[in-house]
Amino acid sequence: MPTITLTGLETCELWESEEKLYQCNEHGRTCSRFQSSQQDARTKTGEQAYECHQCEKFYSYLSVRTQLREMTFVYEENLKSFSTPSDVKIHEGRHTWNKHYVCKHCGKAFSRKFHCKLHERLHTGEKPYVCKHCGKAFIAHRDCKRHESIHTQEKPYVCKQCGKAFSISRYCKIHERVHSGEKPYICKQCGKAFSRQLSCKLHEKLHSGEKHYVCKQCGKAFSIQSYCKRHERIHTGHKPYVCKQCGKAFSRQDDCKAHERIHTGEKPFVCKQCGKAFTVHRVCKRHERIHTGEKPYVCKQCGKAFSTQSSCKAHESLHTLEKPYICKQCGKAFSIQSYCKRHERIHTGEKPYVCKQCGKSFTTQYNCKTHDRIHTGEKPYVCKQCGKAFTVQIYCKRHERVHTGEKPYVCKHCGKAFTTQFSCKSHERLHTEEKPYVCKKCGKAFLTSVDCQKHKRIHAI
Template identity: 45%
Template sequence: MESFMDILFYYNSCLLSTITSGLTFMSFLFIFLSLNHFDVLKNKCNLFSFLSDPMEESEESEELREVKEESEELREVKEESEELREVKEESEELSEVKEESEELREVKEESEELREVKEESEELSEVKEESEELSEVKEESEELSEVKEESEELREVKEESEELREVKEESEELREVKEESEELREVKEESEELREDTSNLKIHLIVHMKKKPYSCSVCGKSFSRLPYLHAHEKTHTGVSEYMCFECEKTFTTATSLKRHQRIHTGEKPYKCSHCDKRFSQSADLKTHERIHTGENLHVCHQCGKSLATKQSLDDHIRIHTGEKPFSCDQCGKRFSQSSHLNVHVRIHTGEKPFSCDQCGKTFITSSNLKIHLIVHMKEKPYSCSVCGKSFSLLRYLHGHEQTHTGVREYMCFECEKTFTTANSLKLHQRIHTGEKPYKCSHCDKRFSRSASLRSHERIHTGEKPYKCSHCDKRFSRSAHLKTHEMIHTGEKPHTCDQCGKSFSFKSTLKRHMKIHTVEKPLKHSLRSRMYRVNSSGPSTEPCGTPY
């Protein structure tokens, strides 16, 4: 069908071009003949005007013949012109056909384009179907990937469950082993207790037998057990293998070091079964529990006081006898108890094993630390019944109450000055004896009071622990802080009894009291009078000669 249409279109094109060229030629021929025919007719008319001439009849007949021929020719031309007109009409029809053929060509092209579009649409529909299929495949693949992930998770869960099952089996086995080990531990503890009981019994029997077969080769001291002898021999050799990393103090045994370290850590693992008191050493706990049970108490034959241990009784008897067998190697001071000597030695060494966990301040004894902690608590539960002043410790209240009663039980035999407390008397007596047991670790200066030593050492260290609560100024002494805070508060606690004037400092009050008690010197009064005269008049020379 397509080849036929192509052939028809080609034929029509050729025919139309042929007809067009023929029509053009015939048009030119018709115009030429028409012009010639016009000239012939004109000549014929001229001839008709001479018909009356008989001589010319023959010529006219010939001319008529010619005219007839020409008319025939014209008829033929007319016929040809009609034919040409028909041809022209056909050519017009052919031109229309050509236009139609062009339209058909355009339609063909459009149909071809449409066919291509159709093919493309079909291809697109196929692509769409394929894309839909691919999207379905993609969704299926995603579902499969999710299923795969779930399967992997399930596989992992399965593996974990298997591991947990194995762990469970192992834990059951371990539980059984633990139960067996606990049973074995209980058996071991029972055996150790029995062993300890038997060893303790053997050790205790040695006490009754009063045998001390192990003697020191240096001093001859005897011991009931060999470990006691070995520990004693280290005191002669001076070897201290165990050192505390907190204070660098050394010990001869690991047990002694462990016992000492509880001072720094504050550990008290031994608790009394009768009260809430705790102890760092088992021996102290046993000694304390005798107070509750009343077992094996040692009684003083002089005052009847009962003590828990024989050592405590020996220390107590020294109060009656006045014996002081323990002396300080540095200052020669003697003490009735070794614990008092140990505390005293810390003054020379500067050791302060007890530290405050709030401000970091260190102390020589735990009792001093407890007193210091009351400062942070800011509690003063003990108040004076006379003036209402409050105190943090009961002994501070007792010392204060003696200022109201006027009782001074303690007197210095050197100057007969009396004091309300024994400690005040002791500090006073150092003025007469010249004793200064507290030495500065930075220089050779010595002091009679520990507080004076602490204040002096702050000169070397630059420490200023006392901070003003109103500003950022700091001080090395609490007295200086109190004096400074009066500037902010405006407090004037010292009042004159005679004129009622108040002062911030006691020294200022004493200086003021001299105005009321001491007469002014004559020299001073004359000088002041001379000054008044000079200041009142224009003259600057003295009015008189001072005496």
């Protein structure tokens, strides 16, 4: 049985070398290791001749084995093949599950020394791999190589469904799962499935409760490093992601990509129920809940369920009564930042959301989208009792109360119940004598907007 024994240093030098010594007879592709060349050839022929002792599975390639402090490449017919000695550690770890390598900073244990070193760089900030083109530094060698392919613009991997091209094979496979709906990665704690391994690992950290990453500005802790970095940009105002079309800058890469699709018109995310297409994946998921009725976000205080995380957080703030966001114009306080910004537009008159069909502008994105349905005729909200369809969800809920007789809004003063919040607030003004709607011509005040509008017609005559 032929073997080649190398020290850790020699092995490292071999891996770091850019020299390519072996050539595949079939493809003509050069490889840096004999192992890689053999693997390339066997991939072409589809031959499966080798068996792993532990799991008794057959594989196509020659193998590499790692032994403690020395690296031994073993070519024999009864082992699984790997492209690097470290990959053998992964495979053998599945049989033994030993975790001998411990992080010096947080105590987390690893079955591979390489993974432990990578993890420790998160604490030290060390980034030894630098892009040759732009100088950007990376913790891991593969991340650097992946980044460098952006500069070369080579995209040899093409999606079979839509033809979109990718520079990395793995990215292409992940993208294809958008079409197939495949979710091979399962959370061990709750069983939730994911299309990406990284997404699954990040999700599992939420169960562990570990929060190793701390904001340098305010001390807020996070379980995921990228979440911490994203949060820190709130303090610094740093927006590293720039739209190639119009130059608009973003603090999050996902937001930048979603914005760029406005220019390209690309809508890769399609609702499985009705076929409606979306530029953003999370918006598509949110839309699909209209059909399924799923409400995965639950209030920790009262157990009320919501279809979106933002709605759940907004509701939870009602229990805490914390209102950290203050209007600069009038001093009114809000529990949600987006509510505060929306309110401030009353003072500024800003209407940033414009209908593409008729050009009408709106202060909120929600109102703009609701208005768009007048042009498209879309009515996604359907009454469960009679099947009547509505453009707006609150209109549908209000209608359903006709069937159920539900009156959830109760007057604080006399206990009278109402089907709509608007009716309840209008009624309460009879007790408080509040008249918020004022005629600009004569200063006369009214209980309701309708009464104020009727009055204004007197001046118009």
